[in-house]
Amino acid sequence: MNLLRWIGNHTIRFAEEAGRVMILFARTLGWIFRPPMQGREILKQMEEVGVRSFPVVIITAGFTGMVLALQSFTVFKRFNAESMVGTVVALSMIRELGPVLTGLMVSGRVGSAMAAELGTMRVTEQIDALYTLATNPIKYLIVPRFLAATIMLPILVIFADVIGILGGYLVSVQILGTNPTLYIRRTWDYLEFNDLYSGLLKAAFFGMIIATISCYQGFSTEGGAEGVGRATTKAVVISSLTILISNYFITAFLF
């Protein structure tokens, strides 16, 4: 019976937390269009998300494209399909690895920062101070971060896709000796507009997930510095898991 109690307890707590996150998500959406517009804050956050993540995303994408080329060449050789490497790299990056790996990297860099900033503000009464200055903290703090993540993630993914394909090109052509023209042609041969469009839509969703979960963790922090640390860890772990799980369902829906 203790096992049942444990399962029941955790299920209830999970449902409560998930519910609170969904409520925050709905309230955030509600506040996007209500004035006053926090243009300055939105731009500041977009710069934070973009600038903080850019180097990490580029390095991740570059090496991913490179290893993709290496792996697919080696494996496809087994059934004489090594000319398809360009296609594999392009389609894998654009449909899947670009959005997902970028999402995971950004969740680590940006998600943790959002949770830490908002968590610190919570424990030092700065969020209470916002209320006393007749300013809604969701409007002032969360909406700019939400919009910044939703807009910047697809942009980062475009860069990731390009660098990934470039990485694949470098390995295929310089190391494996593939014909450059062939690689480039294969990149485009089987690519459909739907691949790109859906990949970027996934990226936007991941941005929403990262912002909502990280801001929720920051906002609901309690317990001083230790609480902020816990909130930061939870933000990264939960956003990453949510990205990976929802990735399956979003992909099934889109493709």
Add this chain to the structure above:
Amino acid sequence: MMDRNSPIKLRVVNLYKSFGEKHVLRGCDLEVQEGESMVVIGGSGSGKTVLIKCIIGLIQPDEGKIYVDGLEITSLNERKLNEVRKKFGMLFQGGALFDSLRIWENVGFGLRQHTQLSEEEIRRIASEKLRLLGLRDIEDLMPAELSGGMKKRVSLARAIAMEPEILLYDEPTTGIDPMMADAINGLIIQMREKLSVTSIAITHDMRSAYKIADRIAMLYQGKIIEVGTPEEIKNSPNPIVQQFIQGKSEGPIKLM
């Protein structure tokens, strides 16, 4: 200044608030006249901060009513409550300055959010308020670069920037050296005189309380047990009040 016939600015009626098993406020009543400086005293954990947070709507009481200028605020929606909040300015215990903004942006925060003034105008008004509190040339610093006393003064400048009618002080002299504490007391009195605001301060610093208060109210076990002028409180026959104001660990209030 306040006189016997000033209208009632703020009224708290029969307030109850619990956090799980902890019953913090148990039927708290308080009346504050316009222009008055009311100081609420009480031991740690007596509910002073909870009371002040209920007054400004940060915490929703379980039962009871709060009237600001005759308007009952506990049943208001967020939008209307926000309008009422514009009448208030609050000084938090740790200052609660926004770490990512410069000092002038902190002080001018309300102005930026709620007015159409230009950046230069806002900066000018912020400088003016800072000067009122004895601070100059710190407009471009970040909060992390200031000492505790300076942070409190900047926080006060931020609270008065929108020229509020009611000022709330959460332990204004706690955590700073005695000289700065006295300076803050002086500033609080100045605010009252120059800006004709109603002020409510919570503290356990009796010296500060005697200096700044028109009336003092003592919170004990979730209720206000006595209200009076500093003279009346000093001479109170209530042993609970006497134990607190004299700072004795022995008496009707059990500490350990």
